[in-house]
Amino acid sequence: MVRVRFAPSPTGYLHIGSARTFIFNWLFARRQKGAMILRIDDTDVERNTQASLDSIFNGLNWLDLGWDEFYQQSDRLELYRVKAWEIFARGYAYRDFTPMNAAPEERSSEAGAWLCNPEMRALSAEESERRAAAGEPFVLRFRVPRETERRVEFEDLVYGAQSKACDDIEDFALLRSNGAPTYHHASCVDDADLRISHVVRGQDHLSNTFKHILIFEALGVDSPLFAHLPLLIAPDGAKLSKRKHGPVVSVMTYKDAGFLPHSYVNFLCLLGWSPKDDREKMTRQELIEVFSFEGVNRSNAVVNFSEEDPIDPKALWLNSQAIYALPVEELAAHLAPVVAAAGFEIAPEKLLKITPLIQERIKTLNDVLTVADFFFVAELADYDTGELTPQKGDAAMALRVLERARVALESAEFTHDGLDSVLRAEATALGVKAGQMFQPIRVAVCGRKVAPPLFETLEVLGRETCLVRIDQAVRKLRN
RNA sequence: GGCGCCAUCGUCUAAGGGUUAGGACGGAGCCCUCUCAAGGCUCUAAUAGGGGUUCGAAUCCCCUUGGCGCUACCA
Structure with a gap:
C-alpha cells in the first residue's frame, strides 16, 4: 500500500514550491490508489504561528485536491520522546552537555567539517547519568558510526544511486535541551509510525536523507523509498523567497489574481516534470494517469517572472486556455464572485449573457473587471471624444454615423443578425466603410476602442442603454 | 572550506550513441477580421568549456567552470 505525506511546517504562507510538492x-498517491497524508511539522514552537497554519490550509483548500489523513506533530510529542530514548538505550545516541552557543565559529572554516564533540561522544554511561540527574542541560545526539569506513547508500527514485561516507555526516541532534524533538527525529519517527512508503519532498532534503536512513536503522524499521524533487527557483537563480521576490512565492497570490485552481496545478506540474510527449494542457485525470517519477527532472526549474510581468507567462496562457475550455455556465459562476467583490450588482442571467462575449478575451478571472466593466456600470466613465473618430475619418463623420445609428437602433431588431444587417445597410447608405460605422458606435457604448464584438455587445446592453450612450456621445461631439 | 546534487533555445521541456536537436510559452511577421481577442501559418533562439571512449556523441567517462543544496538545540 502506497502511503505518502506532505509535511509543511507552519512558519509562513503556502509557498508555490511546497504546493508543487503537495501536488x-x-x-502519486492517486495514481497508486494509495493514501495522501497531511502532516503538520510544528516541532519548533518558537517559529510556528496559527496564522501561518491557517494560510497553509487556505492554500491547500484552494488547490482543491484534498487528503486522506491528518496529523499534527505537536499532538505526538510523547511518541518522539519515547522513541528517542529507545534509540539511546540501543546505544545509537548520547547526551551532549555542550552549552548551547559554545564556539560555533570553530565548526566551519577549517578543513574538515564539524562532526561531533569527541569528549561528549566518549562520556561514560555513569557520568552521563550523573550529570543529567544533576539537572545539567543536554541535547540528545545521534551517534553516527565512525569505527568502520561505512557509507550510507540509497536509491533515489528521481536522482538515482546516492552514497555518502559516514565520516561526512555530523552527529546531529535528536532531542533539544528543552526535550523537544528536532525535525530529523520527529519526521523519521512519524514516517515510520505512519508507515509512509514513499518520502516525496524537495531536493533540499537530499543530503539529509543519509541522516534519516541512520535514524530508521536505529529505530529498527525499513526505510521508506525516497523521491526528491528539483527545486523551484527565481530567474536570478536564487531560491524563491518572500523577502527577496515578494508575493510571487505565495500560492494565494494566484488565487487572488484570478487563476482557476486546476490551471495553476497544471502549471506547477510542468515545472520539473514532463509527460514525455508534447502534452501540456492536462485534466486532473490525465495528470493522475500519466504521472511518474521517471518523468521528474533533476535540474531546478525557474519560475519565469519579472518586475513587469509578475506572473509566469506560461501560467497565464494555461489559465486563459482553461478559461476558454470551461462551459459558459461554469465560467459565469466563477466570475460572479469576482464581479460582486468589486462592488457591482449584476443579475446572474445578465452575467451569463456577457460571459461568452469575454471568454476568449480574459486570461484571468479578474480580467472580467477590465474587459466587461462597461456592462456593469450605469454611467460610462468619461472618455476622450477623439476616440469616437473612425479610421480615416473625422469628427463630422463620427457625428453623422452616430446620429444615423441612433435613428436606426430605435427600430432595429436587437439581435446579432438584425443589428448586423441594419448597421451594414446604414454604412452603405452613408457611404462609409463598415469599420468606420462600427467604431464610433463601439466607443459610444463601451467607452473605448477595444471591446468585444459589437453586435452581441449591443444586444446584451439592450436598446435603452445603447440609445442613452449614443446620445451622450453625440452631445460630446457637438460641444 | 567539506560533502552532495545539477547543467539542451530567454523560460518550461523532448531526444537516454546515428534526428535538418522536436514541442510549448514569450517575441516578430502574415492570414482571418467591425476593434480586441481567439484560431491558422511562418520566423526567431539551445546542447557551458576542454579532454577522452567510439566509425559516430546532447546522450557514456574525466577535468574545468557555473549554479543549487546540506553542513543549527530551523524545517
Whole structure:
C-alpha cells in the first residue's frame, strides 16, 4: 500500500514550491490508489504561528485536491520522546552537555567539517547519568558510526544511486535541551509510525536523507523509498523567497489574481516534470494517469517572472486556455464572485449573457473587471471624444454615423443578425466603410476602442442603454 | 572550506550513441477580421568549456567552470 505525506511546517504562507510538492505527492498517491497524508511539522514552537497554519490550509483548500489523513506533530510529542530514548538505550545516541552557543565559529572554516564533540561522544554511561540527574542541560545526539569506513547508500527514485561516507555526516541532534524533538527525529519517527512508503519532498532534503536512513536503522524499521524533487527557483537563480521576490512565492497570490485552481496545478506540474510527449494542457485525470517519477527532472526549474510581468507567462496562457475550455455556465459562476467583490450588482442571467462575449478575451478571472466593466456600470466613465473618430475619418463623420445609428437602433431588431444587417445597410447608405460605422458606435457604448464584438455587445446592453450612450456621445461631439 | 546534487533555445521541456536537436510559452511577421481577442501559418533562439571512449556523441567517462543544496538545540 502506497502511503505518502506532505509535511509543511507552519512558519509562513503556502509557498508555490511546497504546493508543487503537495501536488506530486497527491498525484502519486492517486495514481497508486494509495493514501495522501497531511502532516503538520510544528516541532519548533518558537517559529510556528496559527496564522501561518491557517494560510497553509487556505492554500491547500484552494488547490482543491484534498487528503486522506491528518496529523499534527505537536499532538505526538510523547511518541518522539519515547522513541528517542529507545534509540539511546540501543546505544545509537548520547547526551551532549555542550552549552548551547559554545564556539560555533570553530565548526566551519577549517578543513574538515564539524562532526561531533569527541569528549561528549566518549562520556561514560555513569557520568552521563550523573550529570543529567544533576539537572545539567543536554541535547540528545545521534551517534553516527565512525569505527568502520561505512557509507550510507540509497536509491533515489528521481536522482538515482546516492552514497555518502559516514565520516561526512555530523552527529546531529535528536532531542533539544528543552526535550523537544528536532525535525530529523520527529519526521523519521512519524514516517515510520505512519508507515509512509514513499518520502516525496524537495531536493533540499537530499543530503539529509543519509541522516534519516541512520535514524530508521536505529529505530529498527525499513526505510521508506525516497523521491526528491528539483527545486523551484527565481530567474536570478536564487531560491524563491518572500523577502527577496515578494508575493510571487505565495500560492494565494494566484488565487487572488484570478487563476482557476486546476490551471495553476497544471502549471506547477510542468515545472520539473514532463509527460514525455508534447502534452501540456492536462485534466486532473490525465495528470493522475500519466504521472511518474521517471518523468521528474533533476535540474531546478525557474519560475519565469519579472518586475513587469509578475506572473509566469506560461501560467497565464494555461489559465486563459482553461478559461476558454470551461462551459459558459461554469465560467459565469466563477466570475460572479469576482464581479460582486468589486462592488457591482449584476443579475446572474445578465452575467451569463456577457460571459461568452469575454471568454476568449480574459486570461484571468479578474480580467472580467477590465474587459466587461462597461456592462456593469450605469454611467460610462468619461472618455476622450477623439476616440469616437473612425479610421480615416473625422469628427463630422463620427457625428453623422452616430446620429444615423441612433435613428436606426430605435427600430432595429436587437439581435446579432438584425443589428448586423441594419448597421451594414446604414454604412452603405452613408457611404462609409463598415469599420468606420462600427467604431464610433463601439466607443459610444463601451467607452473605448477595444471591446468585444459589437453586435452581441449591443444586444446584451439592450436598446435603452445603447440609445442613452449614443446620445451622450453625440452631445460630446457637438460641444 | 567539506560533502552532495545539477547543467539542451530567454523560460518550461523532448531526444537516454546515428534526428535538418522536436514541442510549448514569450517575441516578430502574415492570414482571418467591425476593434480586441481567439484560431491558422511562418520566423526567431539551445546542447557551458576542454579532454577522452567510439566509425559516430546532447546522450557514456574525466577535468574545468557555473549554479543549487546540506553542513543549527530551523524545517
